[in-house]
Amino acid sequence: MDYPQIVLKPKEEGRLQAGHLWAFSNEVERVPADLEPGQLADLVHSRAGFIGRGFYNPHSLIAFRILSSQKEDIDESFFEKRLQDAQAYRQWMYPKATAYRWIFGESDRLPGLIVDRYGDYLALQAISAGMERFKALIVSVLQRILPVKGIVWRTDSALRELEGLPRADPEIVFGNVPARVEIELENGIFQVDLLGGQKTGFYFDQRDNRQALAIYCRGRKVMDAFCYSGGFGIAAARAGAREVVFVDSATSALELAEANAERNATGVRTTFVEGDAVALLERGTPGEPFDIISVDPPAFARSKKHLPAALKAYEKLNALALRALPQGGLLVTSSCSHHVGRELFVEMLRHAARKAKRSVRLLELRSQAKDHPVLLTMPETEYLKFAILEVR
Numbered sequence: 001m002d003y004p005q006i007v008l009k010p011k012e013e014g015r016l017q018a019g020h021l022w023a024f025s026n027e028v029e030r031v032p033a034d035l036e037p038g039q040l041a042d043l044v045h046s047r048a049g050f051i052g053r054g055f056y057n058p059h060s061l062i063a064f065r066i067l068s069s070q071k072e073d074i075d076e077s078f079f080e081k082r083l084q085d086a087q088a089y090r091q092w093m094y095p096k097a098t099a100y101r102w103i104f105g106e107s108d109r110l111p112g113l114i115v116d117r118y119g120d121y122l123a124l125q126a127i128s129a130g131m132e133r134f135k136a137l138i139v140s141v142l143q144r145i146l147p148v149k150g151i152v153w154r155t156d157s158a159l160r161e162l163e164g165l166p167r168a169d170p171e172i173v174f175g176n177v178p179a180r181v182e183i184e185l186e187n188g189i190f191q192v193d194l195l196g197g198q199k200t201g202f203y204f205d206q207r208d209n210r211q212a213l214a215i216y217c218r219g220r221k222v223m224d225a226f227c228y229s230g231g232f233g234i235a236a237a238r239a240g241a242r243e244v245v246f247v248d249s250a251t252s253a254l255e256l257a258e259a260n261a262e263r264n265a266t267g268v269r270t271t272f273v274e275g276d277a278v279a280l281l282e283r284g285t286p287g288e289p290f291d292i293i294s295v296d297p298p299a300f301a302r303s304k305k306h307l308p309a310a311l312k313a314y315e316k317l318n319a320l321a322l323r324a325l326p327q328g329g330l331l332v333t334s335s336c337s338h339h340v341g342r343e344l345f346v347e348m349l350r351h352a353a354r355k356a357k358r359s360v361r362l363l364e365l366r367s368q369a370k371d372h373p374v375l376l377t378m379p380e381t382e383y384l385k386f387a388i389l390e391v392r
Contacts, residue, residue, distance in 0.1 A: 001073055004032045004041040006056055006064060013045045016052065016066070019377030021106050023064035031056065037164060038129030040074050054111070055130025059164030065111035065128055079134065080141050082110050087145065093370040099183035101204045101371040107381045108373075112163075115142065116200045118181050118192055120149040123200035124173075127159040139173050150175035152194045158302075170195045182263075187211055187235035190260050196252070198228060205368040206231060206296065206334070209386045212364055213294065213332050214239035216388070220291035223247060225277035225321075230257030232294040232332065237266040245271045245290070247280060281320035293321045294332040301337035310337055311348050318352035322360065322391060331360070331389040338383035342367075345385040353389075364388040 007030040008016075008023060016023060023043060035041060035056055043051045043064050052066035053074060067074055086108040090100045102122075103115035112128020122142060126132045139151055151174040156167050172195075180191040183202070187210040192201040210231055218240035224233030227246040234257075237244050246257045254272045261270050273280065277295065295317055301310035314335060321331050335345050346365070353360045367374065368384035375381045 003053060004035055004039070004056075005044050006031050006035075006041050008043060008045045008051065010046065013048045013051060016043070017048065019375070021052075021054075021066040021109075021111055021375075021378060022062045022380075023066075025058075025061055025063040028063050031058070038131075038133040040130070042071075055128060057129045057163055060129070060162060062128075062162075065106075065130060067109065067111065067130075076137055076141060079110075079138060080145070082108060083115075083138075083141055083145055086110075089373070090371050097185070099185060099202075099204070101369075104372050104381070106378055107375045113138070114200065116202070116204060117146070118183050118194065118201065121177055121181050121194060122146075122148055122151045123154055123194050124151065125154045125157055125200060126165075127157055127163065129163045129165060132163075132165060135173075143174060148175065150177035152177055152200075154200055187214060188231070188238055188260065189263050190229055190231070190234075191256060191263065192229070193252075193256065197256070198253075202229065203231060205336070205372045205384050206386070207371075208369040209334070209366055210235035212366060212386075212388065213292075216330055217241040217292060221245075221288060222292045223285070223290045223294065224257075225280075225293065225295045226297045227257050228253045228296075230260045232296065233257065233270070234260055234264050234266075236292070236294075237261065237268040237270065238264060241268055241292075243269045243271075245273060247273045247275065247277045249274065249276050278317055278320065281317075281324055285324050289326045290324065290329065291326075292330045292332060293325060295321055296334045296336075299337040300335075301339040304339050307339050310340065311344065314340070314345075314348050315352045315355065318349060319355040322353060322356035322358045322389070325358075325391045327391055329391045330363075331387075331391070333387050333389070335385045336383055338380055340385065341379070342382075342385055345387070349387060349389065359392040360389045361392055362387060363390055 009029040012027040037057045041056045054067040055065045098119045102117045113131045114125040116123045153171045153173045194201045214235045217236040221243045222236040222241045223245045225247045227248045233244040300313045301307045366386040
């Protein structure tokens, strides 16, 4: 089968030949006139020749996403092999798990596709026009690899707008999906809302970091700020914390966190506070101080232009949390903004400590869970930064 050819500008091939999977719109010199968004094509260079086969989208800053560096057909067999390889990797990393991120886009060489497994149910996101075109094929292949009871196609991500794709309510594309499904992880049993929850329903990327937090929690009072479904707080409770306070601005999130806390039946005293965590910390926490404060805010830097404001927001939040902790207290903090790199994250924490007038030690600096592998040639695939700091 012949594929249309997209010609890259001179001197733009180096990053792609080194393994990066995106060609940007300003790097493309020539495109056939009749190409549709998401259509398969070959990316070529006048001097280097064939570079890769993948998706083209004239409506996106990421004009071309490489699926393969080989001249292979992008068909049902191609997708089946990639999906099987990705599943085998997750089974290697988490041998007993039935809930995990199955496909992490570019890191699994399926750019723009997210697949999360929740036991007998799957939740999918397509954030590239090319993956949207292969919707029916992907759903069919997934069912063949892993017979499930239901599959949800999530089309509510803001990232779709960058591809010129519409946002819509989640769609059940196979079987039936209950209002909530239940999964069991290393750090708790969780109810998940696949149709209305954030992302695809759960944050698998923090699963290993919740385990890292747990070892510090016995006998301590813990705040889980921006708690969503309560992942960090429940991990702390199960590890023997004496008290956990869950904070979130969304009523639905707190209801889910409370249901999950009850389901885990830890016997730990729990309190649920609806409100803005930053405002709460600014007012000061009444009563006995927290021994551990966990802050896992949403991505403040949605794009590079938002980076300066985002760094200020992260600095303010972390300074407030550090100020609220006593000597020996722990700040557990995250950033899921890929524009905030690891060095910027650490530098921001230095500024926050200075602002809070606290001396701190860095106990741990971590990234996303192993089911979100980082493609070394694509810094964009390492987006989560996680740190545990001790106030001295």
